[in-house]
Amino acid sequence: MxxxxxxxxxxxxxxxxxxxxxxxxxxxxxxxxxxxxxxxxxxxxxxxxxxxxxxxxxxxxxxxxxxxxxxxxxxxxxxxxxxxxxxxxxxxxxGAVQPLAMWLDSGREPERPLAGRVHDLYPGLPDNRLFPLETWRRLVSTQLRRSRLDDLTYVGRGHRRLREEVARHLGLARSVACSSEDVIVTVGAQQAIDLVARVLVEPGTVVAAEDPGYSAAHRLFETHRAVVRGVPVDSEGLVVDALPDDARIVYVTPSHQFPTGVVMSLARRAALLRWAVDHDAAIVEDDYDSEFRFSDRPLEPIQSLDREGRVIYVGTFSKSLIPALRVGYLVAPQSLQRALREARRVSTWEGDVVTHGALADFLAEGHHSAHVRRASRVYGERRSQLLAELSRHDDVLEVVPSVAGLHVCAHFRDQGVDDRSVVAEAARHGVRIEALTPRYLEQPPVQGLVMGIGTIEAGAIQDAVRRLSRALPRS
Known part of the structure; x- marks a missing residue:
């Protein structure tokens, strides 16, 4: 043989x-x-x-x-x-081993690159070309020196200097009331939400979430056996009066609602806090991209208004810098910190301490603030150009007012339009956008489009909308 x-x-x-x-x-x-x-x-x-x-x-x-x-x-x-x-x-x-039934329907698949794409208006993506790469390389190189590596150890809540810099940044830029002891560094905002679910969700726990909303967060709560119920959103944000009485967690994006872009009013924020106290519930405030604001003074986060320890504030550097860093954070009430640290310890421990150290220096030396200022000017120009081009089609599309973030949303005036079909047709014309209806938990009351400004040059927006217009229904 x-x-x-x-x-x-x-x-x-x-x-x-x-x-x-x-x-x-x-x-x-x-x-x-x-x-x-x-x-x-x-x-x-x-x-x-x-x-x-x-x-x-x-x-x-x-x-x-x-x-x-x-x-x-x-x-x-x-x-x-x-x-x-x-x-x-x-x-x-x-394979003969099968996943639990809940994973057989894997939910919303990640978007794949569009073959033959000419223009990318997909939401939620920052422009990696704006990132100060040479500065970052220098800071990472510094972290790889032996003297720096010897300082790093396991503490269960993240790199100490990074926690200090995040607390300082949030206090100055977002009026978040916290110290470094309140900050837990995570692998992006998604892990922060996962940690919250680990320590607060039991099978059958009701989680109230904006509808439409961030599908990945909804799905994550469901994997922890939560029952996720959609709550409508109007021009003032989450409709507090529509919250289910048995909800124990409310997940919200009040500073720039995803995907509609509306800002939760101060009255609604106060009402949500009162509701959480009355119903013994926690609020998860996801402040994912409010660094980029283009008009009006930003409202303070719900966390800064909280006097009862009900709010868990979640953020990320994926939008203000680049997604590849995979660094997020949460600021939690003292009553939850020990449990959250333990949940982090048994899942990912410390994460990438070299990246964390470099980011701490990046914040301390003022590079983050400078980058956000520069990027805001670029994104502001793109946003203005996109809104101007969309206004040419206001007989078909009604843009939802927003003042922050990297995307805008527009509703179809004719609600007989199938937004998914429009997205598919736009792709054939070389433009990638997102339909609004897949973001709904319940039956979508409106059809619309969600368009990002992160990865397209201002000079290309006119052609992008011109191509998109070929996919729009005639008025």
Missing amino acids: TIHVSLDAPGDRTARIYVALRHAILDGRLASGDRVPATRDLAGQLGVARGTVTSAYDRLVAEGFLESRTGSGTFVTDVALTTDADDHGRRARS
């Missing part, structure tokens, strides 16, 4: 022979009872020392894959892993 074993790559030849034979047994190419070549013969075939093959055989015998019969040779044992050689490979690839 001739057995193919590739020894072209460098490495331990005994291990390569062992692996090749083991795979041949497991996938049925060597069946139970087959006689394998004598060690001398296989060594000659492969051009290796006989002892190399003998060592591989000895390991397979010790593990029960082969057995040596005195005077007869070495044979494959009845390992009872498979009897169908043709089917084994297919079975192994497809």
Whole structure:
């Protein structure tokens, strides 16, 4: 019998022979009872020392894959892993282990790049080209010095200097009331929400969420066995009067509602806080991209109005810098901090401490503030251009007023329009946008489009909207 074993790559030849034979047994190419070549013969075939093959055989015998019969040779044992050689490979690839039913419907799939795309108006993406890469490289290089690495240790809530800088940044830029002890650094905002769910959600816990809203957060709560119920959004944000009485968590994006873009009014914020106290509920405030504001003085976050310890404030640097950093944070009431730190410890521990150290320096040296100012000017120009071009089609689209963030939303005046079909048609004309209706938990009351300004140059917006107009219904 001739057995193919590739020894072209460098490495331990005994291990390569062992692996090749083991795979041949497991996938049925060597069946139970087959006689394998004598060690001398296989060594000659492969051009290796006989002892190399003998060592591989000895390991397979010790593990029960082969057995040596005195005077007869070495044979494959009845390992009872498979009897169908043709089917084994297919079975192994497809897998017999099945996920829980809740994962069979995997929810909203991540967007794939659009083949032949000319213009990208997809929401939620910042412009990576604006990121000060050379400055970042210098700061990362500094972190890789031995003296810096020796300072890093496990504390369960994140890099100490980064927590200090995040607390200072939030206090100055967003009026968030916190100290470094209140800050927990996370792998993006999504992990921050996951930690909250780990410590507050039991099977059947009702989570109230904006409808339409951020689908990934809804899905995350559902994976923790929460019951997510949609609450309508109007021009003042979440409709507090529509909250279900049995909700124990309310997830909101009050500074720039995703995806409509509206800002929650001060009256609604106060009403939500009162509701949370009356119903013994927690509020998860996701402030994901409010650094970029284009008019009006920003309202203070709900967290800064909280006097009862009901608000968990969540943020990220994915929008203000670049998503690749995967750094977020949460600011929690003292009553939750110990549990959240433990939840973080048993899941991801400290994360990327080199990135965290570089980001701490980036904040401390003022690079973040300078970058946000520069990027805001660029995004402001793009936003103005997009709104101007959309105004040419105001007989078809009604833009939802907004004052912040990297996207705008527009409703169709004719609610008989299928926004998904418009998105598909726009893609055929080389423009990537998002339909509004997939963001609804319940039956969508309106159809619309969500358009981002993060990845398109201002000079390309006119052509992008011109192409989009070919997909719009006629008034």
